[in-house]
Amino acid sequence: MPTSTASTRLGKNRTGMQTSPALAKAMLENAEEDVTEPTASFDGQALAEMRASYIRDADPLGSIPPPTTAKGAAKSGAKMMTGKRPQAFLDKLGERLAYERGGARLYDAAIAKFLAHASELRGVNVEELRQIRDEEVAHALLVQECIEQLGADPTVQTPSADLVGVQTMGLLQAVTDPRTSLAHTLNTLLAAELIDEAGWEILIAMAENMGQSDMAARFREAEEREQEHVFKVRGWYEALTVETERLV
Numbered sequence: 001m002p003t004s005t006a007s008t009r010l011g012k013n014r015t016g017m018q019t020s021p022a023l024a025k026a027m028l029e030n031a032e033e034d035v036t037e038p039t040a041s042f043d044g045q046a047l048a049e050m051r052a053s054y055i056r057d058a059d060p061l062g063s064i065p066p067p068t069t070a071k072g073a074a075k076s077g078a079k080m081m082t083g084k085r086p087q088a089f090l091d092k093l094g095e096r097l098a099y100e101r102g103g104a105r106l107y108d109a110a111i112a113k114f115l116a117h118a119s120e121l122r123g124v125n126v127e128e129l130r131q132i133r134d135e136e137v138a139h140a141l142l143v144q145e146c147i148e149q150l151g152a153d154p155t156v157q158t159p160s161a162d163l164v165g166v167q168t169m170g171l172l173q174a175v176t177d178p179r180t181s182l183a184h185t186l187n188t189l190l191a192a193e194l195i196d197e198a199g200w201e202i203l204i205a206m207a208e209n210m211g212q213s214d215m216a217a218r219f220r221e222a223e224e225r226e227q228e229h230v231f232k233v234r235g236w237y238e239a240l241t242v243e244t245e246r247l248v
């Protein structure tokens, strides 16, 4: 039967070793034997060597294609001439685009979670969650426009876009899991927003470095919104967690 997810409840959790002192003792004895006589399956060195071999043989995560329009190519060429690396900037723009799009999906899942527990919100404003979600979409569109301005293709999955796609899978799994509470969901949103804010800071610095001061100004506005997201989500998370724990 579904129950309240807002509070941390007592239950039959048997994952701790102290659930079974006798078996815990036997397990520790076994672990001690493994330390003195390491077997192949517990040999950390073998694992490190295997990882090193995969790393040596791996292809890069991806690449950045050349700009697709003549105007963009000319611009990129000019930047190349000054020793700056437009491909690194395009990679980070691709990253921000992927992250903002992922952020909108994360908030879609969070809004569904909050609506399902509407009686437990304790000060969290779902309308404000929707507003944050819409701002993530607006940020994705802003970055898309900037990529196009540089003559590049915004549909390209750049290496860093690939990276953040993998990273955000864990965040999405945490929020879409029907068992996670509102506090768990806000904890996850806070993690996402902190990364987001840092990502914009780096993008602003890169835009300035590339001589794209107009873009940098627009990115600064986006970063201000992201700071508000961090502030709001952190506030809701703290209020929900601290208030709930006081009530238990």
Ligand SMILES: [Fe+2]
Pocket: 103, 132, 136, 193, 196, 225, 226, 229
């Ligand atoms: Fe955000």
